[in-house]
Amino acid sequence: MAAEMKRYEKLVHDIAAAIRSGVLASGEKLPSVRQACQDYKLSPATIFRAYYELENMGLIRAQPKSGYYVSNHAVKQLASTNVPAHEPESTAVSISDLVFSILGAIKDPGTVSLGSAFPWPALFPLERLSRSMAHATRGMGAAEIVESLPPGNHGLRRQIARRYLMCGIEADVDSIVITNGASEALNLCLEAMTKPGDLVAIESPAFYGCLQALERLQLKAVEIPVDPVQGLDLDCLQQMLEQRPIKACWCMTSFQNPMGVTMTAERKQALVALLTRHQVPLIEDDVYAELYFGMQEHRPAKAYDDEGYVMHCGSFSKSLAPGYRIGWVLLPQRFKREVERLKVITSLSTSTIAQAAIADFLQHGGYDRHLRKLRVRFEMQQHQYLHLIARYFPADTQVTRPHGGYFLWVALPDHVDTLQLFHQALQQGVSIAPGPIFSARHKYRHCMRINYSQPVDADVEQAFRTLGSLISAM
Known part of the structure; x- marks a missing residue:
């Protein structure tokens, strides 16, 4: 059993790495269980367990009577900017008042804290x-x-x-x-x-x-x-x-x-x-x-x-x-x-x-055992949050897709003011981290940071539905 578990885990990691690197593209079909048994020289039970885990992680999806496919996130990935080099200014920093006003406003335990800097405590x-x-x-x-x-x-x-x-x-x-x-x-x-x-x-x-x-x-x-x-x-x-x-x-x-x-x-x-x-x-x-x-x-x-x-x-x-x-x-x-x-x-x-x-x-x-579980959890939740963004946010939203950590950087349409969005969302029990708190010159007004460490439940989904409605109203 231990040897089989090692083979199953290795297959999960190999396929996940191919998806992250783009070798397996969004929407691409994976080998059938029979074909995978031949390709990887593994038992059907091992292939099924690997595919099941990959599906739980949000990396692949099962399509009835067709097979398994790489998940296709409709949300666009934030690409390289290719902005011409410019000469940055040296800036005297004055950010604490803005940061404290935002952090102080999200202490209500009833708030869905998508703007928190801390990981979800129940995972530890x-x-x-x-x-x-x-x-x-x-x-x-x-x-x-x-x-x-x-x-x-x-x-x-x-x-x-x-x-x-x-x-x-x-x-x-x-x-x-x-x-x-x-x-x-x-x-x-x-x-x-x-x-x-x-x-x-x-x-x-x-x-x-x-x-x-x-x-x-x-x-x-x-x-x-x-x-x-x-x-x-x-x-x-x-x-x-x-x-x-x-x-x-x-x-x-x-x-x-x-x-x-x-x-x-x-x-x-x-x-x-x-x-x-x-x-x-x-x-x-x-x-x-x-x-x-x-x-x-x-x-x-x-x-x-x-x-x-x-x-x-x-x-x-x-x-x-x-x-x-x-x-x-x-x-x-x-x-x-x-x-x-x-x-x-x-x-x-x-x-x-x-x-x-x-x-x-x-x-x-x-x-190390704790870390292995935590990494799998964060990767699974990242894909779940990307699906929520694709479902509820505007079509031209762009998002980073990190290969670790628990943050997403979300670029909304240029006309959206995330400081305004922060205050409106907070009144409805949702927090975000607006872009201006991440710049000495208070830039990135159309951007926000989302913490995806909290497991997805009805409250989290409602939070994204609320954000989507507020963004659309802007």
């Missing part, structure tokens, strides 16, 4: 984490508490270093600093590299937490366009590095928030080489790293850092324990002392108990 092993916490803290003494002060719990840092090794990165345990979520890690790195008035290269659109960090530190943003297919515009970044005194670059190279785009390995390598030539540190926000679809994980830009200019920030908040606020940063030696000192000055320590609980879970709790 909270009960098993509680047992890990009880086990790890039973008999915890003063020595363990002191050990969890910066750089952090040694057992947890050792587990994180092992996960780096799994993706081909040799990480020294002593180069890892545990933080209060990835947000603190990113903020510490940014503060260590800059002083008020400095220029920082960021993505456009960018995660609003990045914009808030620049505003807090009185830094100026140089917005580098993000292509929905290729990722960060490296030509534009090179131009800015040659013309302006940029002190740091903050970006997400995998499953970028909000677009969901992932840079290829070649482009990540080129990004690191470009910044290294200019001796500009890269602050890599990689909080969605573990949420890839299929079997092939995406190596971060840090994997190509031979000279020590990449500070790699991660977190368990998106993949395991949203409320525990455990993040980290893997630091080059040249930056370690300054970032660690800032950590001590700003917050001294990350929760000792939470660190111990996560360390115990990573060692005993079946983290």
